[in-house]
Amino acid sequence: MISYLGHNSAPRMSNLQDQIAVTSSDISTPGEEIRTNPSFEVTEEWQISDNWTPLHAAADTLDIYKIRSILSTTTYSINATTKETHETPLHKAVQSCDDEFGGDKIGIIRLLVSHGADLNPHDCVGNTPLHYAAKGGFLDAVETLIELGAVVDVDNKELESRDGACGCGNGHGLAGLLSGLTGGRFSSGKFREFSTPLHVAASAGHADAVKLLLEKGAKVDSFDIDDGTPLTCGVLGRSLEVCRTLLEWPGGLASVGVKQKQGHLPIHYAGVGNPAVLRLLIEKGVDVDVQIDQPDCWSHGRTALSAACEEKYNMDMIEENVRILLEAGADPNRQLGRKGTPFLLALSSGNVKAARLILEKGLADLGSATLANEAPLLVAATRGQAQMCEFLIEKGCDVNMRTSYGDEYTPLHNAAGYGNAETANVLIAAGADIEARNFDGRRPLHMACFKGKVECVRELLRAAADIQAVDDSSWTPLHFAANYGHVQVVEMLLNPEGRKPALLNKRTTGGQGGGNCTAADLGKLCGYDNIVEILVAAGDMLSAEDDELIEG
Template identity: 30%
Template sequence: MANEVTVKHLIRLIQEGRLSQLKEEMCKDEGVRAAVLKGHFGRSGDTVLHYAARHGHLEILKYLLEELGTNVELVNGDYKRALHEAASMGHRECMRYLIAQGARVDCLKKADWTPLMMACTRRNLEVVKDLIENGANLCLKNKDGWSSFHIACREGDPEIIQYLLDVSSGIWDVESKINRTPLHTAAMHGHLEAAELLLERCGYKPDAKDSCGVTPFMDAMQNGHIEIAKLLLERHKADFSASDALGARSLHRATVTAQDEAICFLVTELGVNVNERATDLKLTPLHYAAKEGHAGTIATLLTLGADVHARDAKGRSALHMACAGQHIKCIRQLIAAGLTDSTDDNGTLASQLLKKPEALKVLNDITGCE
């Protein structure tokens, strides 16, 4: 027990960067020193090198590697190395030192992430430059098929994206395992400057679809990024009427995520039909909003002229969707807008789909049924 307490104390000294005290304590007990140097700690099974690199303590790294002979390639439970930690946390001097000590610049952690990929999750251009200048491979992909360029576009730092394109002009021409391009990624995450740069310097085809049939414009609409949607329309000639693999369009996808401003943009500025149908079930945006329980979006759609009485291919109204989801606020809105407790093609009343007593009570109170 005493050794365990001592080991934890020494780990804390490493995390806090207290080198002189660490040296003094490490000399006292050879068994404890061995336990610290060979041990794996915490949920991730980190080693002393991971702690030192994560917290940016260069002098402690030098002590561990040069004086105590620690292996620079020690891995934790996720196969992450000290170089991953230094790159991820932006500790440039630690990272450069580890590489000089023989750390493999393209070492892989769990899910095949490299230090360069980790660095691209942060807005630290100098760290990215150091890795590439030391031979990091821009073309490597992780298990999902994401390259460092994908990850940089997800974070949206224009300087890093520009630099990567300068280093490798064709790096943009890459897709993930589900056929998503970096332009999809930038549009989805709302990075306007990054999207402008990609359209200026890269050769993406308008309306390129991922494996689900989703275009960058759909991504922008589904996540409420109207300025990016406008950019794609003006500079990339995006087709706002494109459908995904299931037949849903941008309006339907924006409804699912309750992007009311995007819905208004599509209907009022682009002239999209607020009652347009999607998929083989012929669902309207109102059906989607009711299914997801988006009361505010139902109000928006009704204001824009949505047909509250529209039925899908199975004869279901939006009330059926709201009742199936036990969405009380939506039930109130739809009934107030004129819907009644009617049957679908199978003879099922919307109210028969209610399971929560409080939801059924709301429907009964509004309709006067018992």
């Protein structure tokens, strides 16, 4: 007879024969008493709305005492599923194997299976209990589930695809391969469709679980919906031990040359991943310049080096990857179709460390580099890439160069017009002409006021930009701010820090209104009554026809 024990003192059942012997007749508490015990009711509102049974709740907290009691009543289906996530009590028990609650985890798994729990049920995103055991790296759960009959290479084709019972979808794309248990411990994890437990363990970086699954017969080169392999998952998961295990498994080596449907190989992901994994793949003979061959894909033609050069995050790691790839012979000048070359991608994305490494190794020519037919410094200023601007100026780029389309913008014009204050300061510190005129006489301060870029206006004024400067149509910065409704800029020009304010009653000679307009006139013409009020109060005059409109 098995008697009731406390939550943390339940005995572990030693083998399958023991757990099969656990039946309702072995439970000492009468079923009638259990049915009326309020502690066995589901009380959480969110659990009630999701159709949790008391068995789900007990399994979720690994309470073997309650599980035994509930099973003795035969009131609840052992394979009942929740409404939203379509999870069974066995799903819940396995997901709770992270020691948060303690309890006899393996004993509970055996107990549920002995009472008829399906070992291979799919939740709403297609995952089985074995998927979750692999995801969590719960080795004892993985081993027990397989021992009891779980299919080791079961895929997770989502339930919607199986029987239309659930509307939850799987993510497709790079992030989908790595996504795990999201939204809390009670949520189902979304992995790519057709992912096996081996995919999941590799993605999560659980090398021991990977070894165990391989020992149990998992296919080393199984494919998910996009032809991704466990090795692809391991590379994306950045686990050197997982990748080494898959590449050196004696029962069958993982292939480094398996392409996904989008044409990606593991080396392409490694370019932006763990440098140690990248080195391992290169050691295994991977071609570092192999390109993604998928004409219909956005990444067609890219290499591992181009992926690293285009990266904008984890820059210390990326710098190491670029160094590794260059030392292995990767070509920074390899044409990648519309994307240019890896070197140009580094310049375009603001990846200073990659660009510096390439130039220091003498592998590219900065003087001939163009991005969309413009010099890299002009593009960097437009994009607000302050560090790239510093780097390019350091390497000899002219801080006052002009755009190539005849409009004669300088990098400072671009930085000011796009609101890149930090970049503007870098350019000014490097000697940029603060009063440079473009094709129609506009200066950087005009551009900042035209676009309402408050911080750039402030920095240009601090750098002594001419607050009264006029363009070829006699527009001052104040005219631009009023015409385009930038209240804060108008106020800043009227009350600059430590400067004389903008002159009032200056009239244009062209443009909006046919010329002969004050700033107040332009504000009135464009319907910015709040700006008109500010300007008139400051002493800027409205023309007679505008006065009549106001009086009317």
